[in-house]
Amino acid sequence: MNQPESPDRSKTRLKAKVKEYPKLSKSKALLLPYRNEIKALRARNAAYDDIRLILEQENVVVSLNTLYRFCRDVLGEKTATVFKQRLPKSPVMGDPPPPTIQPASAAAPSIETALQERRERTPGLWGRRKRGPRIADSKNL
DSSP: OOOOOOHHHHHHHHHHHHHHSOOOOHHHHHHGGGHHHHHHHHHTTOOHHHHHHHHHHTTOOOOHHHHHHHHHHTSOOOOOOOOOOOOOOOOOTTOOOOOOOOOTTSOOOOHHHHHHHHHHHOOSSSOSOOSSOOOOOGGGO
16 A cells, blocks of 8 residues: 655655746846735735836836736736727717618719719829829929
8 A cells, every 4th residue: 555655755855846846037036025015005006107116216126017927927916808898880860871782783884984083083283192102293393
């Protein structure tokens, strides 16, 4: 049968596992002595930037991201996930009704006439601006 292990042997194995366990980063280890104070400030809904400024006054300089990660990983705070609820679109009074699509069999203007109408609606002498960089035309200077 299984014989119980001696307490000394199990303690040494436990110490070996503790040594193998990943360490905190330098910046998180720097915040570890202030864990209770940070937790108390977060309980009072203090913003991360305010806590960072308070720690900076005590010569503990850390970034905002480090402080956030410390609170999440060490203090066990949950991340706030905010989802926007989409409301169904409802027609507003005064809005025009949505356009109806005409069937293809209806008399639609040809492409040439549509292009001609579009050219006539284009204001100015030069027509629509071409794509690309805006370079001054020497004729217009």
